[in-house]
Structures are given as C-alpha cells and as structure tokens.
Amino acid sequence: MNEAQDLASEAESRVAPETGLQPAGVQPAGVQPAGVQPAGVQPAGFQPSDSPAIVARDLQMHFRGCDALRGVDLTVEPGTVFALLGENGAGKTTLIRIMTGFQKPSAGTCEIGGLDPVRQPLEIRRRIGYVSDSPALYDWMSVGEIGWFTASFYPEGFLEAYRESIARYGIPEDRKIRHLSKGQRAKVALSLALAHDPELLILDEPTSGLDPMVRREFLESMIGRAASGRTVFLSSHQISEVERVADTIAILHEGRIRTCEPLDQLKNSMTEVTINVEDPLVTTPVPPEPAEVLHESIDGRQRQMIVKHFDESMIAEMRNSTSVTSVRTRAMSLEEIFIAYTKRVPATPMGR
Numbered sequence: 227m228n229e230a231q232d233l234a235s236e237a238e239s240r241v242a243p244e245t246g247l248q249p250a251g252v253q254p255a256g257v258q259p260a261g262v263q264p265a266g267v268q269p270a271g272f273q274p275s276d277s278p279a280i281v282a283r284d285l286q287m288h289f290r291g292c293d294a295l296r297g298v299d300l301t302v303e304p305g306t307v308f309a310l311l312g313e314n315g316a317g318k319t320t321l322i323r324i325m326t327g328f329q330k331p332s333a334g335t336c337e338i339g340g341l342d343p344v345r346q347p348l349e350i351r352r353r354i355g356y357v358s359d360s361p362a363l364y365d366w367m368s369v370g371e372i373g374w375f376t377a378s379f380y381p382e383g384f385l386e387a388y389r390e391s392i393a394r395y396g397i398p399e400d401r402k403i404r405h406l407s408k409g410q411r412a413k414v415a416l417s418l419a420l421a422h423d424p425e426l427l428i429l430d431e432p433t434s435g436l437d438p439m440v441r442r443e444f445l446e447s448m449i450g451r452a453a454s455g456r457t458v459f460l461s462s463h464q465i466s467e468v469e470r471v472a473d474t475i476a477i478l479h480e481g482r483i484r485t486c487e488p489l490d491q492l493k494n495s496m497t498e499v500t501i502n503v504e505d506p507l508v509t510t511p512v513p514p515e516p517a518e519v520l521h522e523s524i525d526g527r528q529r530q531m532i533v534k535h536f537d538e539s540m541i542a543e544m545r546n547s548t549s550v551t552s553v554r555t556r557a558m559s560l561e562e563i564f565i566a567y568t569k570r571v572p573a574t575p576m577g578r
C-alpha cells in the first residue's frame with residue numbers, strides 16, 4: 227500500500243479531529259482537490275443574530291459518586307466574549323461537553339444557536355468551532371494532511387484559511403503532528419477550529435501551552451470576533467487574561483453558577499471593606515441591604531469583608547457602630563472576586 231492509500235484507509239474509519247464529525251467520503255491527500263465541498267455541506271454566509279448563542283436551563287450531570295453539574299442556568303448573548311471561570315473540578319469541561327453534544331446531561335436542556343446538542347450534535351459541531359483542553363489530533367498525520375482531512379467536513383475556503391493560519395504561526399506543513407511541541411499542537415487545534423469562521427467558538431483553556439506573545443494576540447483577536455457579531459465562549463484559569471477580553475463572566479463553583487454578569491458590573495458591585503474596632507471581642511457591624519457579605523475574616527481588631535452591592539453611603543452608618551474606629555473600602559480585581567466566590571465562608575451572624 228502506498229502512503230496515500232494508507233492515509234485513506236486510516237481516515238475512512240475516523241472522524242474529524244476535535245469536532246467528531248463523520249466524513250461524507252474520504253480521499254487520500256493529493257486525490258481530492260483542495261477546497262472540494264463534501265455532499266450536504268453548503269458554504270454558510272455569516273448572519274449576525276439577536277437570539278442567544280447559548281441557553282442552558284437547569285443542566286444537571288450526575289456521574290457515579292459525583293454531581294458535576296447541579297442545575298446550571300446560563301444565557302450567552304451573541305457577539306460577546308463570555309468567560310466561564312471555575313477552579314479544578316468545578317464542572318467546566320462537563321458543561322462544554324454537554325453543549326457540544328459529547329455528553330448527554332442527566333437532566334435539564336441546552337440550546338446552541340437554537341439547536342439541541344442531544345438531538346442535533348453533528349449539526350452543532352459543524353456550525354461551531356471547538357478546542358478542548360487536550361486537543362485530540364491524529365498524531366500520524368502531518369500538519370498539512372490534518373488540514374486537508376478536516377477541510378472535507380466543511381465548506382469551501384476552509385483549507386485556505388487553515389493554511390494561512392498555520393503559515394502565520396510558522397509551523398511547517400510537512401511536520402508530523404506527533405513531532406509538534408505542546409504550543410504548536412495548540413496552534414494547529416486553534417487553526418482547525420477557526421478555519422470555517424464559526425459563529426460560535428468554544429474554547430476550553432485555549433491559551434494553555436501558548437507563549438505570552440501568541441496568547442495575547444490570540445485573545446485580542448477574540449475581541450475582534452465578538453465585534454463582528456460572532457460569539458466566543460471560553461473556559462479558563464487565566465483570570466488576568468480573561469479580564470482583558472471578556473464582556474461577561476460566569477463563575478462556576480461545585481457545579482453551580484455563583485454569578486453571571488457583565489465584567490464591569492461584576493467589578494463595580496464588589497468591594498473589600500476593612501473595619502477597625504477598639505474592642506476585639508465586639509461583633510462586626512453588617513452593612514445594610516442590599517449589601518451582601520460574601521466573605522469575612524477577623525484578625526484581632528481588624529475585620530475584612532468582601533461585600534456585594536456595597537454603597538459608599540453605608541460607610542457613615544458603619545462608623546457609628548459600637549467600637550468602630552475606621553472603615554476603609556477598596557475596589558477588587560477579578561481574581562480577588564473569583565476567590566471570594568469560590569472560597570465562600572458565610573459572615574458571622576450579627577445582632578445590630
């Protein structure tokens with residue numbers, strides 16, 4: 227068997243990397259002309275939409291001995307960069323696997339661009355771009371071959387866009403996937419996910435493995451995608467990076483969404499309040515409603531609270547409380563807000 231026949235027979239039993247799509251018919255490299263359009267796939271002109279890109283309602287995922295998702299409600303508006311933050315094991319990948327049709331939820335529903343991932347998984351994967359946290363690429367293919375192979379699942383123009391992206395990243399097309407560095411693999415996976423210019427891009431830890439310069443450029447390009455009406459959903463641990471690009475932030479903790487709101491609104495609504503008291507035994511004054519204390523720590527005469535919806539007008543009232551000598555406030559970074567939500571310790575009940 228020559229190399230081209232070999233490639234064809236291997237590929238016939240396979241699906242598109244990352245997407246899980248099944249080919250209509252697979253030809254060896256060199257047989258199928260670049261950009262050929264497989265049956266049933268039409269080039270899709272992108273039309274910005276007003277309908278939500280993603281809607282999740284009460285999504286639950288119960289594995290044996292583990293409730294990964296405990297009722298997730300989420301709406302992702304089109305034309306935004308939406309960031310899902312959560313610590314290890316929070317349920318981010320599980321949620322993404324349900325959205326992309328790789329996992330059937332135990333309960334609840336989900337719509338991706340109006341499609342149901344349980345009933346229409348292939349249609350969804352054709353419409354979206356998806357890069358998982360550990361991209362599944364065929365190691366035995368070269369960088370060029372994997373582009374050619376994946377192009378057969380998508381409309382015309384895919385291969386050209388893929389090759390341009392690979393050239394921009396400076397990766398040789400004849401290099402085998404198994405010989406790529408971690409960062410180069412990530413770049414190939416991103417190039418494959420973006421080459422059909424998807425209306426929704428779902429990225430699980432997209433920048434892991436990329437060097438700082440490429441990371442920055444890539445994330446900034448996501449702002450451009452959103453500005454053109456496309457939607458980017460990304461899950462990340464890199465909070466400072468997310469802060470630069472995201473419009474909306476959702477914090478997932480132990481399978482539940484703790485907060486989901488525009489980044490500016492989230493940052494403006496959170497305040498660190500530091501109170502000094504004369505008597506270390508006195509209870510800390512609680513700010514009045516609508517303020518909500520997410521976290522409180524006590525260190526002798528100093529009390530620190532993380533408060534949502536704190537208003538500067540509450541300072542005077544707190545200063546008048548028994549034993550209080552000073553009240554100071556400080557705006558918080560997204561990282562501090564994330565920690566406050568995920569290390570939630572209820573405030574000590576206070577009698578006022």
Ligand SMILES: Nc1ncnc2c1ncn2[C@@H]1O[C@H](COP(=O)(O)OP(=O)(O)OP(=O)(O)O)[C@@H](O)[C@H]1O
Pocket residue numbers: 289290292293294312313314315316317318319320321359
């Ligand atoms: N197939 C499975 N069977 C049993 N438990 C699972 C399965 N898949 C995920 N889990 C559990 O579900 C929880 C959520 O996992 P998930 O991979 O969604 O977390 P994550 O937020 O993506 O974490 P990380 O940031 O570490 O990748 C974890 O406790 C994990 O062990």
